[in-house]
Amino acid sequence: MKLYLVPSPIGNLADITFRAIDTLKTADLLLAEDTRTSSVLLQHYQIQKPITPYHQHNEHKVLQHLIEQLQAGKTMALLTDAGTPGISDPAFLLVRECIKNNIEVECLPGATAFVPALVNSGLPINNFCFEGFLPLKKGRQTFLKNLTEEERTMVFYESPMRLVKTLHDFIEYFGAERQCCVSRELTKKFEENKRGTLQQVCDYFNSKTVKGEIVIVVAGK
Missing domain, CATH: 3.40.1010.10 (Tetrapyrrole methylase, N-terminal domain)
Structure with a gap:
């Protein structure tokens, strides 16, 4: 067994x-x-x-x-x-x-989306925290507030439909100039890794239709 x-x-x-x-x-x-x-x-x-x-x-x-x-x-x-x-x-x-x-x-060892997203983000990976999906409603603000002092690189999962909203939330709590990387369609033909400040990346995805599973990597404080 x-x-x-x-x-x-x-x-x-x-x-x-x-x-x-x-x-x-x-x-x-x-x-x-x-x-x-x-x-x-x-x-x-x-x-x-x-x-x-x-x-x-x-x-x-x-x-x-x-x-x-x-x-x-x-x-x-x-x-x-x-x-x-x-x-x-x-x-x-x-x-x-x-x-x-x-x-x-x-x-068994094998595929996990946050590992390639973290490694190719260009952000420090000697110390990081994996936060998974944010709470949708209840506890979301408290969750983000508790991360405002986090010094490690942070990794999140998100759906395409909520990506822009989440980036807006990150700007509110972490600041528009915080560095980040959004990875989508990892290992697929149309893989994309968009790097820059939270504001730059948010503006980029706000102007296009987003598909695929999303990993967001955000620099620590």
């Missing part, structure tokens, strides 16, 4: 390890955040396995059943839509429950 956390490509389907493919082929059951998204990856590598949905809307409901299957000797591999399970994606509840029940958990 064992749970494998398998990083999936964040865009380019070639960005997966040989070991990850072998794990997906040999696991008894695959768990997927979105079975449609994972099916594209599995078909590309000719992997035919039963897939069970596992996402933020059903993780509490299916948790005990999954633990029982693992205790019965099954091996499972958890995939998210893109990147490493547990990094702003479902995994924590299942991992915690496995540990409580002495079920072995192994996380």
Whole structure:
């Protein structure tokens, strides 16, 4: 009995390890955040396995059943839509429950969106903090206020629809001249990394239609 956390490509389907493919082929059951998204990856590598949905809307409901299957000797591999399970994606509840029940958990190394965004930002990376997605409403102002004195480089995830609003919020709390880098469509054909002050980058994206997953890297104070 064992749970494998398998990083999936964040865009380019070639960005997966040989070991990850072998794990997906040999696991008894695959768990997927979105079975449609994972099916594209599995078909590309000719992997035919039963897939069970596992996402933020059903993780509490299916948790005990999954633990029982693992205790019965099954091996499972958890995939998210893109990147490493547990990094702003479902995994924590299942991992915690496995540990409580002495079920072995192994996380494979692999794709994670914030790493390439951080490295190519040109900002200091010897010390940084990953903040994931900002709260949408409740607690958002307090969250940002608590970061105003942060001296480390900060990394955030954001959706295309909220990018400009978030950049405006950053200008309000961090100042218009704070350096940043916005990365989108990482590893894909139209990858873009826009660097400059928060004001410059905000003006740039305010004048265009934005698509793709977003990583925002902001310099510390």
